[in-house]
Amino acid sequence: MTAIELTDRQIKIVEIVKERGPITGEQIGEILNLTRATLRPDLAILTMSGILEARPRVGYYYNGQSGNTLVARAIGKIRVKDVKSLPVVVREATTVYDAIVTLFTEDVGTLIIVDNEGGLIGVVSRKDLLKIAIGGNDAQKIPISMVMTRMPNIVTVTPEDTIYQAAKRLIVHEIDTLPVVRTFALPNGHERQEVVGRITKTTITKLLVELGEGHN
Amino acid sequence: MTAIELTDRQIKIVEIVKERGPITGEQIGEILNLTRATLRPDLAILTMSGILEARPRVGYYYNGQSGNTLVARAIGKIRVKDVKSLPVVVREATTVYDAIVTLFTEDVGTLIIVDNEGGLIGVVSRKDLLKIAIGGNDAQKIPISMVMTRMPNIVTVTPEDTIYQAAKRLIVHEIDTLPVVRTFALPNGHERQEVVGRITKTTITKLLVELGEGHN
Numbered sequence: 001m002t003a004i005e006l007t008d009r010q011i012k013i014v015e016i017v018k019e020r021g022p023i024t025g026e027q028i029g030e031i032l033n034l035t036r037a038t039l040r041p042d043l044a045i046l047t048m049s050g051i052l053e054a055r056p057r058v059g060y061y062y063n064g065q066s067g068n069t070l071v072a073r074a075i076g077k078i079r080v081k082d083v084k085s086l087p088v089v090v091r092e093a094t095t096v097y098d099a100i101v102t103l104f105t106e107d108v109g110t111l112i113i114v115d116n117e118g119g120l121i122g123v124v125s126r127k128d129l130l131k132i133a134i135g136g137n138d139a140q141k142i143p144i145s146m147v148m149t150r151m152p153n154i155v156t157v158t159p160e161d162t163i164y165q166a167a168k169r170l171i172v173h174e175i176d177t178l179p180v181v182r183t184f185a186l187p188n189g190h191e192r193q194e195v196v197g198r199i200t201k202t203t204i205t206k207l208l209v210e211l212g213e214g215h216n
Numbered sequence: 217m218t219a220i221e222l223t224d225r226q227i228k229i230v231e232i233v234k235e236r237g238p239i240t241g242e243q244i245g246e247i248l249n250l251t252r253a254t255l256r257p258d259l260a261i262l263t264m265s266g267i268l269e270a271r272p273r274v275g276y277y278y279n280g281q282s283g284n285t286l287v288a289r290a291i292g293k294i295r296v297k298d299v300k301s302l303p304v305v306v307r308e309a310t311t312v313y314d315a316i317v318t319l320f321t322e323d324v325g326t327l328i329i330v331d332n333e334g335g336l337i338g339v340v341s342r343k344d345l346l347k348i349a350i351g352g353n354d355a356q357k358i359p360i361s362m363v364m365t366r367m368p369n370i371v372t373v374t375p376e377d378t379i380y381q382a383a384k385r386l387i388v389h390e391i392d393t394l395p396v397v398r399t400f401a402l403p404n405g406h407e408r409q410e411v412v413g414r415i416t417k418t419t420i421t422k423l424l425v426e427l428g429e430g431h432n
Contacts, residue, residue: 037253044257045264071290075428100350104343107390126342127320133349134316164428167421174323176417201417204424205383212291212380 006051010042014062017052021061028060072164074211080166081159083207084180084197089114092121096147097139100129109202110177112195113148120156120179120193122148156181157199163207166199176201222267226258230278233268237277244276288380290427296382297375299423300396300413305330308337312363313355316345325418326393328411329364336372336395336409338364372397373415379423382415392417 006014009032016028025036025043032039043060046052052060088106090099092113099111103126113122124144132147133139155173157166157180166178180197222230225248232244241252241259248255259276262268268276304322306315308329315327319342329338340360348363349355371389373382373396382394396413 037256040253041256041260044260048261071287071427072429074287075424097350100346104347126325126346130316130342130346130349131320133346134313134355139350162428164425167424167428170421171418171425201421202387205386205417205420208291208383208420208424209380209387211287212378212383213288 006046007042010046013039013042013046014051017060018062021052022055022059023061024059075164076162078163078207079159080157080161080163080180080197080199083163083203084159084199085203087112087179087195087198089118089195090144091116092143092145092148094144095140096129096132096137096142096144099124099144100133100139103129108177109200110175110198111144112177112179112198113144114195117192118194120151120154120181120195121145122150123154123177123179124148125176151193154179156193158182159196163199163204167204170199170201170204222262223258226262229255229258229262230267233276234278237268238271238275239277240275291380292378294379294423295375296373296377296379296396296413296415299379299419300375300415301419303328303395303411303414305334305411306360307332308359308361308364310360311356312345312348312353312358312360315340315360316349316355319345324393325416326391326414327360328393328395328414329360330411333408334410336367336370336397336411337361338366339370339393339395340364341392367409370395372409374398375412379415379420383420386415386417386420 012032013028016031017023025039029036029039047054052062054060088102088108089112090102103111110123110125112120113124115121122145124147128147132142155169155175155178157169157178159180159182169178170176178199179195180199181193182196184192184194186192228248229244232247233239241255245252245255263270268278270276304318304324305328306318319327326339326341328336329340331337338361340363344363348358371385371391371394373385373394375396375398385394386392394415395411396415397409398412400408400410402408
């Protein structure tokens, strides 16, 4: 899986640089019996893709990364604020039953529970709700605050985080949704986390479709 | 959002080609007062990234796509068979209750229902099960076959489909899981779809993390 299909000559150059780097373009040319001008496009591609690094007056050296650096760079440049969706929130007094209804009407996998100022206090997933529903409890009587995950156990992202960081958190913590929060310091020394969006696996899947557009 | 940050000179070349293409490298060089050799790395990058196309004896022309083509190409090359997970399957006689238990023990969002030969006959999502659980039904008595989505309403992919096609189907059909199937013609003229894997939004999110590795 590489972003660029390297030509045989480019692969040869990478091998030479791996073995002998740092090495100048002229020296690579000598080994391959080619002029520096002929090699210039290859070297440009290999450095732009991040496979090789070039240092003035030193030469080319192998930077140990794969050919995916261009793709990685593209993904690393997309920020949470560029792709986040609106958060679907309920208040903590909401019953489990009403939360489930909201989950269906809004068609989301996870609800975010906020206080009266829009501050984050909890999250509840489809899985949490299914567990309650199947447990024979009266969903109409249990408030969502009894079953939600609370701070500090909620994994969040900020609008400035990259989509790579967000995707990684979804995978590492095995969750479906990340509340996007902005943190404010309160006069009493505490912090308030205002919920300004959500990132879900659907967000990530949509992004991959967008990145893949134009190819198929 | 571009995969490559173009230099000023590269942007100028794109503008020239947009306006006057098809145009040869020599002609571009004349306009910019640069030799063709000097331009070669720029032209190589612009064609490799898919921004410009080059045709022998015709010249360069603008192909109307964004600088994301390298990323699109990388995504378009990954096949379902390269990233699919094992399917989590149950038989159609399974009760809704047992299906929910399987969903929790296997920690998946969707169950695939198969016949005795491993042929696809249905899918059931966490959402479908939550609807039954909250509806006050006796989950221990209802077989999963009564609540599952059946063929021909199941959206599938084949091992040879690209991950771009899979992601697009997840988004377009608003589903969380795609069974990966191999189709066999039966002697009676029907087809059997053997379930060989699954693609979920988790698969896609993991892939994005993998593609983004090395940047952060």
